[in-house]
Amino acid sequence: MNASKEKHLTRTELIRAAGRSARKPEGHLSRCEECRQMVEFFRAYAVAGAIPLPAAPAGWIERASNLARRPKSLEKIKQLIAGVIFDSWEAPLPVGVRGSGAMDHRRLRFRAGNTTVDLHAERHGQTWKFLVQAAGINRGREKVMLAVGRKKLYPDALGLYQWSSPRPPIRLVLHLERREVILPEIKWTRRRK
Secondary structure, three states: OOOOOOOOOOHHHHHHHHHOOOOOOOOHHHHOHHHHHHHHHHHHOOOOOOOOOOOOOHHHHHHHHHHHHOOOHHHHOOEEEOEEEEEOOOOOOOOOOOHHHHHHEEEEEEEEOOEEEEEEEEEEOOEEEEEEEEEOOOEOOEOOEEEEOOEEEOOOOOOEEEEEEOOOOOOEEEEOOOOEEEOOOOOOOOOOO
């Protein structure tokens, strides 16, 4: 009978053959490469009749379960430093826009953890007007305050912070109930490209 038409050994027969000493294969195993490979596999990774794994020490199990109960690392941090993810002054000017007109408007977006802060600034004559919105916070549940220099601002009904000033702010800090989001120092002079 040809090995290709011969019926392969069952899983139980393969495991039994793997348990026997590694002598010269006989019968079907001498003719079938696929079954010989399976026997070698079962010899290499024998688990039948093996001693079961010992139980983990009770202290280890307790430690592992305590790890799951620990507060998330972000909740422990009291101060987060935000990074700039968008600055309209760093983007190339649209086609046809020239002069200082583009300098009168600026949009910045900052991110720290899951908190995003958007800042929109517009210059009207000698006065700057600002609008800030913070996303990723629990408005209504969490007390939030924006510190602009020494000035303290609280959000309006829509969650926006609005103010005007003769000079733009250099430092902004968003105070949340459990932590602070510190925005990087803002430079208000545009680099020439």
